[in-house]
Amino acid sequence: MIRKLAEQVKEYKGASIATPLFMLLEVAMEMMIPLEMGNILDKGIQGNSLQAIFFYGGIMILLALVGLFAGFAGGKYGARASAGFARNLREALFRKVQTFSFANIDHFSTASLVTRMTTDVTNLQNAYQMLLRMAVRAPASLIVAMLMAFYINARLASIYLVIVLLLGLFLFVIISVVRQIFRQVFREYDNLNESVQENVTGIRVVKAYVRESREKEVFSKTSKALRKMFVKAESIIATGIPAMSLAAYGSILLISWFGAHMIVSSELTTGELVSLLAYSMNILMSLMMLSFVFVMITMSAASAERIVAVLEEEPEIVNPKDPLMEVPNGEIVFDHVNFAYKKKAENFVLSDINLTIRSGETIGIMGATGSAKTSLVNLISRLYDISGGSLKVGGNDVRDYDLKTLRDAVSVVLQNNVLFTGTIAENLRWGNKTATDEELRRAAKMACADEFIDRFPEGYDTFIEQGGTNVSGGQRQRLCIARALLKKPRVLILDDSTSAVDTTTDARIRKAFREDIPDTTKIIISQRVSSVRDADRIIIMDDGRVNAFDTPEHLLESNDIYRDIYEAQTQGGSGDFDENGGED
Structure with missing residues (x-):
């Protein structure tokens, strides 16, 4: 895990090395100051030497200035290294997610991926900065202060050693308990983000059904669970504060008591006692800093595991070694194809599919909700991979093609029509980033989108808000169709992509397809x-199987499912054959 994260330091290695070096320089300067304080007392004040006071005082000022510079430089380089590390980590996560198939994304969930790229990365950024600074400064300060204390008086310094060992054991127990709680905390963060994402995305539905109070209850429940876990973790961590205070004041009292007796018996000088007390505070402050470091590491360890899980996830769909770079035509052949969303699933979503679609044909797909219509077409562009059998496009197995080549040739307009923030022209050019204005207009005309685009004051430069909320459902569908057409595909798949379009416009779109792209399947x-x-x-799909595959005329004569739908819709019925509910 550490190696995987360390790979993201990249160009910030220099800053990552400079930060602990400056921290060590700062510690060295600070550790010299108590010695000079002792010299001022013993050689300056008690020795009645003004020259010694100025000399050692000047050294103290110089040490403080060098330490101040080192601390400033360490902070600057630490911030640069940690912010750069976080940036690289986010980019690595985002690039990795872009390689995921639908199956990989299903494995994590969208809300969880958002949490990992935001909250978890921020936790690691803070932890990395603390590691470079405090995790170097605190133990270095602790060790040097301890050595200096033993150098001055080993008997008194042994008090520190005992207290440090006892306190260290106590902190280790706290951290072990808290780490398990923080793992649960970040899983709850996923639930919180999922609640927010669902609510904001579906805010119109929430308001239409007057479900605000219910959504507030769901969010409040998740938020309270998160608060409860945080309080529990922070309460356990808080027990370390009185323990630190007890150790600090206890060691000062013990050293002062025994030190005073040693001064009386001439075993210790006043300056040495002052130095020991200064080192006492250094040691205890270092312990306190170390405790904060351990808490941050404990929090970030759970985040690190979640981030590395994404980075180490192997995409289920990858390019072959020597991919085919051209799809010859739009012929599609399903040969005994089986498919399941999970490898270990007991039942197939699609079973023994055998279909041959000629290039340039127009094929309709109908069936009840849950009959796996969408699952069938998702296999053609390798949004998912088949579980068994063979699927060919243009005479070659889809797994032999370069992914970009295949997906450019098989253009899919999905059920959920998504537009991105930007102008209409920018959204359309997702289909072809080099498309000319004339090509944009041609694609828009085929999709019957030109009629409403031309009515906008800014035309193709009209700004689309996030999710396309400032256009209607039918307009959004037509823009997505135009975007797909710009790819000039061999195969065009419309997954219920004209459901929000009136029948007249739907007919015009299909007429444009017949006349303008006759060779496209x-x-x-x-x-x-x-x-x-x-x-x-x-x-005709039925429960994951092909119930029938024929011309509309023959299906009307021979297929009960198609005939029932046809009669229900042409005779004024709803034609809703979703008997059991569910989703494709």
């Missing part, structure tokens, strides 16, 4: 018969 998932009635053939 078009696959249309829809709940509306009108959206697929002019398809060359229609696939």
Whole structure:
């Protein structure tokens, strides 16, 4: 785990090395000051030498100035190293997530990934800065102060040693207990972020159903659980404060008591006692700093484990060694394909799928909710990998293609139509970043998006807010279709992507497809018969299997499922064949 995190230091190695060196210089300067204080007392004041007072006083000022510079430089380089480390870590996490398949993302959940890239990285940033500064300064100060104390008087210094060992054991027990609590804390953070994400994303639904009070209760429950765990952890940590105070004042009293007796018996000078007391405070302050370091490390250890879990996650879908860089055509062949979302699943989502789709065909897909329509088309562009059998596009297995090449050739408009913050033109160019203005207009016209874009005062420069909240559902769908068309795909898949579009506009879009992209294979998932009635053939899905695959005319004569849907919709029924509920 440490090696994986250390890889992200990269160009900040210099700052990471400079920080502890400056901290050591600061400690060295500070540890010399108590000796000079003793010299001022013994050789200056008691020796009645003004020259000695000025000499050793001047040395103290010089030591303090050098220590001040070292502390400032250490803070500056520590901040640079920790902030740079956090930046690299976030970028590494983000780049890693971009390589994930849908299955990898399902493994972590979106809310958990957001927590890891924000809260967890911030924890590691703070811990890294503390490691470079306090984790070097505190033990160095402790060791040097202890050595100097033994150098002055070994008998009195042994008091420090006993107290340090007892206090260290106490802190170790506290940290062991708290570490387990912090692991639970960050899992609860995931739940909190998930609650916020769901609420903000679905705020319109929440308000439409007047469910604000329920959402407040859910958030409050998660927040209270988080607070309870934090209070528990902080309460345990807080027991270290009185223990530190007891150790500090106890050692001062013991040293003062025994030191006074030793001064009377001429075994110790007043200056040496003052130096010992100064070192006593250094040792105890170092212990206190170390306790904070251990607490931060304890908190960040849980974060580190969660971050490394993402960095070490192997993408389930990767490029082959010698990938094919061109998809010849839009032919699609499913040969005894099976699919399950999890490798160890007992049942397949798709079972024994056998289909041959000719290049340039328009194929409709219909079936009840939960019949695995979306799962079927997700396999074509390798958003998921098949569990068994063979799936070919353009005569080659999809696993033999370069991923970018395949996904550029198989353009998918998913059920959840997502637009990004930026202008309409910028959103459309997600399909082709080099697309000309003319190509944008052509794609928009095919998707029937030009009619509302031209009505906007700023046209293609109209700003789209996050999630496309300032355009309607139908407009959002048409923009997503236009974006997919800009890729000039061999295969175009519309996953219920015209559900918010009126039937007239839907018909115009399909007409544009027939006339403008006749060689592109078009696959249309829809709940509306009108959206697929002019398809060359229609696939009827039923419980993860192909129930029928034929022309609309033949299906109307021979297939009960299609006939029931057709009659329900053409005779004024709802045509809702979602009997059991669920999702694709």
